[in-house]
Amino acid sequence: MWDFFSTALKDAYGSADRLGWVHAAAAGVDSLLFDELVESPVTVTNARGIFDRPIAEFVLSYILMHAKSSIGSLSDQAAKKWNRRSTRDIAGTKALIVGTGAIGRGIARRLKAVDIDVTGAGSRARSGDADFGEVIDSATLPEHVAGFDWVIDIAPLTEKTERLIGAEAFAAMDDTAVFINVGRGDTVDTDALVTALRDGQIGGAGLDVFDEEPLPAGHPLWSMDNVIITPHMSGDTDGWRMRLAEQFHALFEQYLAGEQFPHTVDKKLGYVR
Amino acid sequence: MWDFFSTALKDAYGSADRLGWVHAAAAGVDSLLFDELVESPVTVTNARGIFDRPIAEFVLSYILMHAKSSIGSLSDQAAKKWNRRSTRDIAGTKALIVGTGAIGRGIARRLKAVDIDVTGAGSRARSGDADFGEVIDSATLPEHVAGFDWVIDIAPLTEKTERLIGAEAFAAMDDTAVFINVGRGDTVDTDALVTALRDGQIGGAGLDVFDEEPLPAGHPLWSMDNVIITPHMSGDTDGWRMRLAEQFHALFEQYLAGEQFPHTVDKKLGYVR
Numbered sequence A, B: 001m002w003d004f005f006s007t008a009l010k011d012a013y014g015s016a017d018r019l020g021w022v023h024a025a026a027a028g029v030d031s032l033l034f035d036e037l038v039e040s041p042v043t044v045t046n047a048r049g050i051f052d053r054p055i056a057e058f059v060l061s062y063i064l065m066h067a068k069s070s071i072g073s074l075s076d077q078a079a080k081k082w083n084r085r086s087t088r089d090i091a092g093t094k095a096l097i098v099g100t101g102a103i104g105r106g107i108a109r110r111l112k113a114v115d116i117d118v119t120g121a122g123s124r125a126r127s128g129d130a131d132f133g134e135v136i137d138s139a140t141l142p143e144h145v146a147g148f149d150w151v152i153d154i155a156p157l158t159e160k161t162e163r164l165i166g167a168e169a170f171a172a173m174d175d176t177a178v179f180i181n182v183g184r185g186d187t188v189d190t191d192a193l194v195t196a197l198r199d200g201q202i203g204g205a206g207l208d209v210f211d212e213e214p215l216p217a218g219h220p221l222w223s224m225d226n227v228i229i230t231p232h233m234s235g236d237t238d239g240w241r242m243r244l245a246e247q248f249h250a251l252f253e254q255y256l257a258g259e260q261f262p263h264t265v266d267k268k269l270g271y272v273r
Helices: A008-015 A035-039 A052-067 A070-078 A102-113 A138-144 A167-172 A190-198 A240-256 B008-015 B035-039 B052-067 B070-078 B102-113 B138-144 B167-172 B190-198 B240-256
Strands: A021-023 A043-045 A094-098 A117-122 A126-129 A133-137 A150-153 A178-181 A204-207 A227-229 B021-023 B043-045 B094-098 B117-122 B126-129 B133-137 B150-153 B178-181 B204-207 B227-229
Touching (some): A021 A240, A052 A102, A052 A178, A052 A204, A052 B052, A070 B070, A070 B227, A094 A138, A102 A150, A133 A138, A167 A190, B021 B240, B052 B070, B052 B102, B094 B138, B102 B117, B117 B138, B133 B138, B167 B190
Parallel strands (some): A021 A043, A094 A117, A094 A150, A117 A133, A150 A178, A178 A204, A204 A227, B094 B117, B094 B150, B117 B133, B150 B178, B178 B204
Antiparallel strands (some): A126 A133, B126 B133
16 A cells, blocks of 8 residues: 555455555555454454654754744845844753654654753553653643643554543743644644644644645635645655565565565554553 | 944954953954954954853754755645655764864764764864864865755864865865855855755755845845855844853952963954864
8 A cells, every 4th residue: 555545445355355564655644544454364464563763853843943043044045134143052952852653762762962952742651661761641631741842743643542632731842832744634632733833832743644644725824824735755764665665575575475464453452562 | 343244343443452352242253353443452352152052942943844855844734735755864864064172062962862963074184082083174165965864064264164065166066065154154155055055956955154244124035945044143042141141250350369360262263273
């Protein structure tokens, strides 16, 4: 499955009576996990690992553009305006990463490398995590989200995470906080996000994913100040399709040899455990 | 001296008959090192250390904006255009940092933290440098500048570095290379830079400093594709003036106590050795 939003398999599933394995050349498998497939013995694998570092770099680019006032600099440049001002250090700022899977961990490592403090939010609270240290229960986000400069959403889309980040969470964020989404648009209540941005409940956003993609031309997010919109491409760096193909090829060799896959999707959870 | 371009001391030097010490609340001291001061016993100190990390973060923001096609994303956003495309990884790319002083070292450490390979260029070739590994002689730039994705200029302005980076160096760079200047505009032949950008000898630029500042409204750099212009602010992060004042205050206490300064400018060289 190359297209992470495709319903082709669901549509044709009735005739797929010898299906043993589905590989998604994507990180998120939400569109694939329809009930019959979840209940079946079919194995599902995904592109685990391929997108970790590219997405982490993309998140860092959003953070730096906000901290260093890059949108303002480009618009001053267009007006040929020399507008010297101070910007923000990123070292010492605090990031909350919602989603503690492989990509969330890649983001955590990259942000820590530039001296950003990270905390995780996942399916259960815990301490002593190798990448995050402390992990909060993402069901309790509104209680914990204050004090973070960057709230980064890379949660897998499941029943538990659908519209996980809504009005209550945005209201609890610092009014200077920047919300970044590189996961799935449906984990956010988009209307609440628009309201939070419009009312200054948060300071800005960097959005690569949306509940409707492409983002409709009339959507208010396109033209909001301090919002950076990119078209679901945070993980797509030169050569990405070949890397996905090579990963599938390696798994296919293992499949033919009857070996166990190094990772499979937990279909009930909706992600690789 | 708060203003790094001020000639106030030079103008008044004749009457400064009891002067013992000049502190520049800036990294570069080029405007201060007029002949009479260089020949005098007057001690010169600078803001060593204050700008290292802020400038390193700013350089990383330029690099990520170029790698992740951020200028294109913001212009697509203005046109409400969903234009999915692949961008570049920064991990594994190669940076040449021209200038091996404290700020150059800060840049090297920050870039290495995100897996960019770094090489230095300084006043003499050497290997085994703690931050750079290999350092090339910056007088031989045209011979060594090929193969770098990012050429970053943070050289102090001295007789040796004036217009150090000119037509020959730009011609030798990869046509995808991005030239970044966070040092002094006069270390570059600006006309050669404009030609290199216009003719596609290099791929882009990120420029915070210019041979004339503010950059004149009619200057061709303002409106060149793939050039990011910022107004000499790469080191200025919130609280910077207070940090400069605190550094001066600490030095002043040492001065009163008759202690040795932790660092002084080598006035003949034009920088802290």
